[in-house]
Amino acid sequence: MKNLGILLDMRSPEQVLYAQDVCEKAVGSNNVKDYVIFYTRLCRLEKPFNTSILSINHLWSFSGNLILLSSDKLLEIKTIPSNIEIIYVPDTDENFDALKLLCSHANVKIKTMRVESKSLIDRTIGDNIPSQKYSSLETLIGDIT
C-alpha cells in the first residue's frame, strides 16, 4: 500500500473538481494507505476536501504516488530526493508545457482520460515518456494504486 498525493492549483476550479473526484474514489480503495492534497496556490473552496491539505513545500516529507494536475512545478518536484513517483494527468492543465515534461522525463508517467489530451501527448511527447489513456477515473486510480 502506498500514499497518494494530489498536487493542484486551487485557483483552477477544474483541477479542484478533478481532485475531489479522485479523493472520493480513493476513499473506497483498499490500496491507498493515506491520501493528501498539496497546493501551489491556496484559495477558499465552496466544497472542502475531506482530507488534509498541505502546501507544496511539504512534499519534502512525502513518499508515494503523486498525481500532478499541473506541470508548472514539475522541475522543482524533480529536485526532491524522497521516494515520489510522479503521475502527470494533463486533462485539466491549462499551461501544458511539453518542453518541461521532456526535460524531466526520468520518473514521470502520463495518464489521461481525454482523447484530446492523449493526441496532444502523442504529438508533443512521442515515445519519450510512457503515456496511457483510461476510460474512467476508477480504472486510472486502480492502475496507480
Add this chain to the structure above:
Amino acid sequence: MNFTIFNYTSPTFFQPIYLKHEIDKLMNCKADVINDTSRIYYTYDIIKPEYSIINAGMNFGDCIHYNRNSNHKIKHILNIDYLKSEYIDSLKTFLKDELDFNCVLLFSTNANHKKEKFNTPYLHLPNCADINIPESSKVFTIDKGIIINSESEKREYDGSHHFISIGNPDIKCDITANNISASRIYKNYKQLIFRNINPSIIPEAFYNALYFGNRVYIENDDKNDGDKVQEILSKALDTKVSFHFKDNEQYDVESVRNKIKTKHSPKNRLKQLLSQLKGTHNLLLQMEK
C-alpha cells in the same frame, strides 16, 4: 582599435553580440556593447572608439552633437536591419544632410536593401550561425520541429512534432524561444522544418539550425519564394542538396555543418565588415592566420 556597438539585439537577431565576441578575440582590439545612446559623451570620451556600430532605429542626435563638438570624430557604421522601406528615402536625405554624423558604412542582412542607391557605401551582410553558442546534450527525441511565423502556418504532420515560434510569444504553439535557447534544443529533433522563409532575409535561426540541428528543411507555401530560398542556399553552401521538405533528401549533415563553420560563421561576417573599413588591414591579416 576600439569599437562601440549600440545594442540592437532582438530575440531573433544576435548580430551585435557575436560581432562583439569576434572583435574581442583580435589582438589589441576591443568592442563594448552599450545599451543605448543616452550617455554618449561619457561613452565616447571613455572608450574613444574608432568605429561605432549603431542601428538606424536608435536616437543618434547625441552622436551628431558629439561629432560637432569634438576633435575626435567618431566614424559611424549604420545597421539598417529594422528600417521599414517607407523610411529609406528619409534615411538617404538624413545621410546627405547630416555630414557630422560621419557615417562611413551602411549594412544590413536584408537583400532588398542592395537595390537602393545610398550615397554612403553599403554592405549586404547576410545572417550566419552563431557557433559560439555552447552545445547542449540531447535529452529527448522528437521527429519534427516546425518553425512557424504565424498560427496559420500550422498543418498536420506525421509522427511526433512541435510547433516552435522564435521570438514571438503571441503565437500559440508548443515552444516559444529566442535564437539562443532554440539553438540549444535543435539537436533533439530528427528534422527541423522552417515554414515560409523570406528569400530576402534568410534568418539567423535557420543558419543556427543548420549548424546545431540534424536535417533542416524549408517549406514555403509560395513556390517561387521556396525556389529562391533554395537557390540562395545552393550558392551559399555550394551544394546541390535540395532543402525542400517535400523532397525529403537525406543529405550529409556533417558536410553542411562544416560549410557553415567555414563560410557562415561570425568570423566570416566580421571579416566582411572589416574589409569595408579603412585602417583594418592588420586586423584582417590577423584573422587570416
